Amino acid sequence: MLQNQLDQVFKALFDPYLKRVPDVAKINRAMIEEGIITSEDDIVNDHIAFRTLGVPNLGISSFEKIFLHYGYVKQDYYSFEEKKLNAYWYAPPMPHYPRIFISELRVNELSKASQDIIHSYKDAIIKDPVDDIDLNDPKAVGDFFYKPLWKLPTIEDYKQLASESEYAAWVIYNRYYLNHYTLSVHEFPEQYNTIAKFNAFLEHIGISLNTAGGKIKISKDGLLKQSSSVAEVIEATFANDQKMKISGSYVEFAERLPLPEYEHLNKNQLKREHRRDGFESANADKIFESTYNEQTKI
Numbered sequence: 001m002l003q004n005q006l007d008q009v010f011k012a013l014f015d016p017y018l019k020r021v022p023d024v025a026k027i028n029r030a031m032i033e034e035g036i037i038t039s040e041d042d043i044v045n046d047h048i049a050f051r052t053l054g055v056p057n058l059g060i061s062s063f064e065k066i067f068l069h070y071g072y073v074k075q076d077y078y079s080f081e082e083k084k085l086n087a088y089w090y091a092p093p094m095p096h097y098p099r100i101f102i103s104e105l106r107v108n109e110l111s112k113a114s115q116d117i118i119h120s121y122k123d124a125i126i127k128d129p130v131d132d133i134d135l136n137d138p139k140a141v142g143d144f145f146y147k148p149l150w151k152l153p154t155i156e157d158y159k160q161l162a163s164e165s166e167y168a169a170w171v172i173y174n175r176y177y178l179n180h181y182t183l184s185v186h187e188f189p190e191q192y193n194t195i196a197k198f199n200a201f202l203e204h205i206g207i208s209l210n211t212a213g214g215k216i217k218i219s220k221d222g223l224l225k226q227s228s229s230v231a232e233v234i235e236a237t238f239a240n241d242q243k244m245k246i247s248g249s250y251v252e253f254a255e256r257l258p259l260p261e262y263e264h265l266n267k268n269q270l271k272r273e274h275r276r277d278g279f280e281s282a283n284a285d286k287i288f289e290s291t292y293n294e295q296t297k298i
Contacts, residue, residue, distance in 0.1 A: 005138045006070045006097065012142020013048070017178040021232050021249050023207060027183075030205045036192050044184035046254040047089070047099035047279075051171045051179050053118060054104035057128045058149075060088060063176065065128075066144075067100050069135040078281045083167060083288060084109045089279050095272045098181065101279060103288075105168055114164045117157045121150040121172060145176050154239045158246070166247075166292045173236055173246060180228065180290070182252040186275070190267075195225040195255045202229070202253075210250075210295050213286030223276035225255040226283045231291040233298055245298055247291035 018024050031037045052059050064074065071093025078087040080103075087103035107118055129149055134140050153172045162169035185198040192198050195216050199209060208230040209215045217226045234248040256275040258265065265274060289295055 002070060003094065005136065006093070008138035009066075009070065009141050010097075012138065013145055013178050014181070016146060017181070017249060020177075020234065021251065023229050023232060023251050024181075026205065027202065027207065027251065030201075031188075034192075034201070036188050036201075044187045045098040046182035046184040046252075046256070047101050048181045049101040049103070049179045049252075050176060051167060051174075052102065052104040052176070053107055053122060053168075053171055054086060055107050055118065055122050057125050058122060059104040060086065060102050062128045062130050063102055064088070064090070065130045066133075066135060066141060067102075072100055076278055078103075078279065078284065080281065080285050080288070083285065084165065085167065085288075087284070091277075101284070103167075105165065105171065107168075110168065111164055114161055114168060117161055118168065118172065120157075121153065124151075125149060145178070147175075149175055152237070152239045155242050155244050158238065158244075162293075167288065170247060170291050173238075174248070178249060180250050180252045182226075182254050184256070185253050186255045186257070193255075193267075195227050195253060198253055198255075199227050202227075210287065210290040212289040212292070212295060213282075217280075217283035217286050219276070219280035219283055221276070223257040223259070224278075224280050224283065225257075226252060226280075226287060228252040228287050228290045230295045233296055247293070247296050247298065250290040252287060252290075 028040050037043060052063050067090055072090040075089045075091055084106040085103050086106060090100040092099060107115055133144055158169050158173060161172055185195060186193050192201055199215055210228045210230055215227055229251045231247040231250040233245050235243055236246045237243055258270055258274055259276060262274040
């Protein structure tokens with residue numbers, strides 16, 4: 001029962017995301033043509049990520065309730081000092097589901113001007129909106145991800161926030177929109193099963209990669225390697241029906257190598273528990289920048 005509900009929640013999340021991020025269909029189509037996969041069902045989703053605002057009634061403590069209800073288990077804490085972010089990752093209830101990564105902006109560390117802008121939108125939220133959802137109703141949960149919790153921002157407010165925190169600007173417009181999902185490249189055939197090999201394939205088909213910190217982000221232990229596409233640029237409609245191009249969502253790619261004690265296993269023997277788990281703050285710090293203007297060139 002719970003698995004069926006969670007399947008419906010993920011479908012509700014992914015359908016709008018797929019329409020909004022054409023790179024997903026482009027990559028999938030090319031992988032099928034190349035024989036890397038036979039269908040999209042062959043893709044193993046490493047993790048999905050969400051961005052939130054760390055203010056009362058919102059933020060991680062609110063948003064995580066959804067996934068904790070469906071059996072996810074809260075794991076490690078991460079701090080991103082320069083970007084003023086907190087984050088946690090959540091282990092799935094069953095291994096075929098993706099990990100979840102939720103971050104929040106430490107709003108109280110921003111300038112007064114930026115705090116005032118954010119509070120002008122969120123102060124209408126006087127109770128935790130997740131508490132009003134029937135979490136046993138997958139449709140209600142799915143609808144919530146795209147529900148306008150606050151009014152549309154003005155272009156002026158968006159630009160002002162972006163001048164201090166591009167993360168803040170992204171969230172004030174996109175809200176709880178799915179930020180990215182992640183292909184597990186180590187599950188692909190040998191000629192494509194490393195980040196280096198898969199990045200070469202991506203660039204060959206015309207996918208632009210995030211170069212912040214280098215195209216390949218590598219954990220200190222060398223066992224987690226990540227890369228990401230540059231976010232899609234979307235035409236966004238702001239308050240007063242004004243329009244401007246901004247960063248939307250993107251796609252990430254992860255290679256999890258076997259833990260040292262399992263290096264002797266053949267690839268067909270390796271399961272999720274044999275590979276490096278969790279995340280790496282230095283990697284994630286640069287992955288965040290997939291939506292930044294320095295990468296999207298807006």
